[in-house]
Amino acid sequence: MDIHDVSDTPQYVQVLLDQQAKLRDAQAHKGQRPARTARAQVILEFQLNLMASRGKVTAGGQQTSFIRSSFVPPPYPPCVVSLSDLKKTMINDLLLETHHRGTYLLVRSVTPQDRMTAVMAIVEDEKGDVLMVQLYHQGDDEDGGAEDILVEGMVLILKEPYLKLMSDGNYGLRVDHLSDVVFLSANDERIPSSWKRESAGQNTALAWKTKGNSYSKKSAYRSAIEWYNRRYDAALSDVESAMTTATVGGKPAEKALFRKAEALYSLERYRECCEVLKELCLAYPDNTSAKTQLTRAVSRLAEQTNGRYPFKQLHAETARLRPPLLDHATYIGPVSVQAAGPRGRGLFTTRAVKAGELLFCEKAFAHAFVDKEEGRGFDTTMLIDLENGGTMGAQSDLINMTVRKLYQNPSLIPIITSLHRDSYQPVDATEVDGQPVVDTFLIRRIIALNSFGCPLSTLTSHRQRQRQPNPTPEKEEDGDGGGGDSGVFHSCGLWPTASLINHSCAGTNARRAFVGDLLVARATRDLAPHTELTWWYQPPGPDNYAQRREKLQRNWGFVCDCAMCEDEQGTSKASLDKRRGLAAGLGAYLSSLGQGPHQKGGGGESGDAVAARIEAVLGAMAATYSRPASEVPRLAVWEAMQGALMTALGMRAGHRQEVQPRRVVKLLLAALGSLGYVIEGGVSGTMVVRQWGLLVDGVMGCWMLLRDAYCLAAPELVVPAEGYARTAYRMVFGEDETFETYGEA
Numbered sequence: 001m002d003i004h005d006v007s008d009t010p011q012y013v014q015v016l017l018d019q020q021a022k023l024r025d026a027q028a029h030k031g032q033r034p035a036r037t038a039r040a041q042v043i044l045e046f047q048l049n050l051m052a053s054r055g056k057v058t059a060g061g062q063q064t065s066f067i068r069s070s071f072v073p074p075p076y077p078p079c080v081v082s083l084s085d086l087k088k089t090m091i092n093d094l095l096l097e098t099h100h101r102g103t104y105l106l107v108r109s110v111t112p113q114d115r116m117t118a119v120m121a122i123v124e125d126e127k128g129d130v131l132m133v134q135l136y137h138q139g140d141d142e143d144g145g146a147e148d149i150l151v152e153g154m155v156l157i158l159k160e161p162y163l164k165l166m167s168d169g170n171y172g173l174r175v176d177h178l179s180d181v182v183f184l185s186a187n188d189e190r191i192p193s194s195w196k197r198e199s200a201g202q203n204t205a206l207a208w209k210t211k212g213n214s215y216s217k218k219s220a221y222r223s224a225i226e227w228y229n230r231r232y233d234a235a236l237s238d239v240e241s242a243m244t245t246a247t248v249g250g251k252p253a254e255k256a257l258f259r260k261a262e263a264l265y266s267l268e269r270y271r272e273c274c275e276v277l278k279e280l281c282l283a284y285p286d287n288t289s290a291k292t293q294l295t296r297a298v299s300r301l302a303e304q305t306n307g308r309y310p311f312k313q314l315h316a317e318t319a320r321l322r323p324p325l326l327d328h329a330t331y332i333g334p335v336s337v338q339a340a341g342p343r344g345r346g347l348f349t350t351r352a353v354k355a356g357e358l359l360f361c362e363k364a365f366a367h368a369f370v371d372k373e374e375g376r377g378f379d380t381t382m383l384i385d386l387e388n389g390g391t392m393g394a395q396s397d398l399i400n401m402t403v404r405k406l407y408q409n410p411s412l413i414p415i416i417t418s419l420h421r422d423s424y425q426p427v428d429a430t431e432v433d434g435q436p437v438v439d440t441f442l443i444r445r446i447i448a449l450n451s452f453g454c455p456l457s458t459l460t461s462h463r464q465r466q467r468q469p470n471p472t473p474e475k476e477e478d479g480d481g482g483g484g485d486s487g488v489f490h491s492c493g494l495w496p497t498a499s500l501i502n503h504s505c506a507g508t509n510a511r512r513a514f515v516g517d518l519l520v521a522r523a524t525r526d527l528a529p530h531t532e533l534t535w536w537y538q539p540p541g542p543d544n545y546a547q548r549r550e551k552l553q554r555n556w557g558f559v560c561d562c563a564m565c566e567d568e569q570g571t572s573k574a575s576l577d578k579r580r581g582l583a584a585g586l587g588a589y590l591s592s593l594g595q596g597p598h599q600k601g602g603g604g605e606s607g608d609a610v611a612a613r614i615e616a617v618l619g620a621m622a623a624t625y626s627r628p629a630s631e632v633p634r635l636a637v638w639e640a641m642q643g644a645l646m647t648a649l650g651m652r653a654g655h656r657q658e659v660q661p662r663r664v665v666k667l668l669l670a671a672l673g674s675l676g677y678v679i680e681g682g683v684s685g686t687m688v689v690r691q692w693g694l695l696v697d698g699v700m701g702c703w704m705l706l707r708d709a710y711c712l713a714a715p716e717l718v719v720p721a722e723g724y725a726r727t728a729y730r731m732v733f734g735e736d737e738t739f740e741t742y743g744e745a
């Protein structure tokens with residue numbers, strides 16, 4: 001959702017078509033023996049490419065944007081056979097485009113690694129035959145090769161090797177599943193003795209230690225702490241078993257307690273973490289770090305339990321941290337998972353919920369950030385998936401992160417593999433040779449169906465847009481530093497609870513906002529208990545029915561049957577054409593306003609005359625709908641009114657004083673009405689929202705304009721209008737602590 005889908009973008013369509021053609025060509029070679037190239041030439045070519053790619057990274061510098069491409073091959077399952085049941089094979093026996101099931105290769109790296117979207121090196125077997133190997137999902141792409149996964153001389157076993165023709169016509173071994181490669185330590189008895197003698201001591205724990213050290217030298221993006229702490233599952237069980245034996249004077253060792261608390265914190269088990277830290281503080285009262293950690297864990301537990309967050313502080317942290325991974329807890333409010341008929345599972349309210357109330361605030365399971373500060377270059381990846389089309393952004397990083405996090409913390413696997421995966425059939429094994437099995441293609445599919453594109457924060461994205469010369473209510477993408485409140489984004493993440501919410505165009509009753517890697521979900525209407533929550537996967541527009549339907553079908557495999565979709569299908573072409581014609585005519589009329597010498601309407605009309613004309617066209621547009629706006633929101637009317645309102649309020653043409661304030665109020669109420677708002681009163685005396693309408697971009701601004709219009713037309717309604725504006729703000733931005741700053745760029 002909100003991912004930058006480039007499947008229909010002409011310049012990328014050609015890339016996709018080319019890749020499809022190459023795949024077909026490659027498959028025509030399936031089972032063939034590859035033409036062998038001399039060992040020396042293979043190594044030389046690789047080293048020349050390595051030098052060229054390292055040069056490119058340096059020359060790229062900070063200012064240019066860098067687009068890589070990552071190609072997803074047809075899915076294939078990981079090896080689930082124990083190594084002891086596989087037969088050894090040799091490079092010379094491998095056939096093109098073939099998965100060599102039932103066999104394994106023992107190889108040694110003979111070059112340094114190169115790093116594009118995979119870790120690459122040339123490997124040899126015991127006969128000295130060589131081949132390029134590409135290991136996917138090992139380490140972070142953004143390291144740019146800093147991390148040594150494949151140290152020269154390292155020996156590895158590739159289970160059920162897959163020899164693939166690559167897009168440049170070369171061939172090599174492609175490994176997509178982490179459990180399909182086994183890195184051997186220097187003293188492993190499976191290493192041939194001749195190799196052992198040659199490279200004594202190189203490819204061992206030392207190499208892994210070096211990896212940790214190289215992290216320690218980098219300040220940004222991936223800190224050493226993160227690397228060392230990643231295996232939380234293992235850390236926890238190690239500490240727990242050590243604690244059963246290691247005691248000091250009858251009490252658990254100080255360090256063990258501390259480590260246990262750290263692992264529990266990382267696994268977001270804050271209650272248990274607090275208990276351990278309390279025990280630590282009692283047993284070792286001089287341990288000041290434990291006290292600090294306890295305060296931190298207590299704050300997380302409070303967030304997790306009551307859903308109260310210091311949002312201004314979250315914004316400050318988001319501005320400071322790169323990537324914006326916030327140290328805050330997930331809160332799951334009044335929602336639960338239930339069956340949702342043909343939509344599969346869905347998320348439902350467990351009690352009555354008021355419009356604007358917090359449903360949940362979820363920390364990303366994995367979050368891949370593309371830094372797009374204004375005026376700076378950025379790196380992004382085009383992910384080419386022949387089954388699912390092309391996306392631009394950090395999706396391939398997100399797959400990497402998720403696969404690795406699961407591989408290193410198997411207790412977390414069910415959180416992700418239980419998400420919607422459509423018809424993908426995963427292998428029926430969770431472990432092989434004591435290693436977890438994580439099917440990369442399953443994760444890829446789950447991410448395609450369940451991940452969200454996201455800005456740095458919804459608020460910064462909105463403000464960035466406000467700074468543009470002609471801010472529009474909605475903008476298609478943030479690729480050029482913009483990004484609407486509901487645009488598409490290159491950064492992305494996986495939020496397991498949020499991904500249980502189904503789509504509806506007209507019935508949408510929840511909205512997501514982002515603050516760093518937190519997804520804040522709020523109700524956009526008053527909801528009865530046991531109401532299914534829905535939001536947009538594709539936002540509806542006044543005239544995007546066909547496009548929306550096509551994208552929902554292609555990306556998520558369903559056809560929306562909401563009232564708006566049904567209505568569009570049932571409306572005659574004549575009515576739709578009439579509606580479009582009226583909207584276009586109104587647009588042309590509005591843009592002609594203010595162009596004359598007296599800054600008035602094209603015919604020199606007064607402001608009230610202009611307003612009367614606008615009202616007449618809007619009335620005619622409304623007549624093209626057969627169902628009330630409270631059932632089928634009228635987005636074409638809403639959009640036309642946006643222009644009309646700006647005119648009426650003098651934003652474009654300086655008619656402000658000439659249109660009666662009451663008339664402005666009525667226009668604003670009619671605009672909200674077109675979105676399905678049912679508002680009682682509203683002209684003077686009282687104003688109560690009986691039903692909230694569709695929360696499209698611009699609604700918040702409309703409420704603020706209404707508040708301002710009331711200052712002149714009905715001062716007694718300023719306070720209630722501001723209250724509704726605040727609620728709308730909370731829905732759009734996830735919080736209202738920054739409400740007073742609205743309008744600041």
Ligand SMILES: C[S@@+](CC[C@H](N)C(=O)[O-])C[C@H]1O[C@@H](n2cnc3c(N)ncnc32)[C@H](O)[C@@H]1O
Pocket residue numbers: 342343344345346419420449450499500501502503504555556557558559560561
């Ligand atoms: C992100 S998942 C949502 C949760 C999913 N229903 C589940 O059971 O896990 C997206 C999938 O939900 C289903 N879905 C979502 N909205 C739907 C709708 N309005 N009609 C039919 N199916 C829908 C589709 O199968 C879609 O690919």
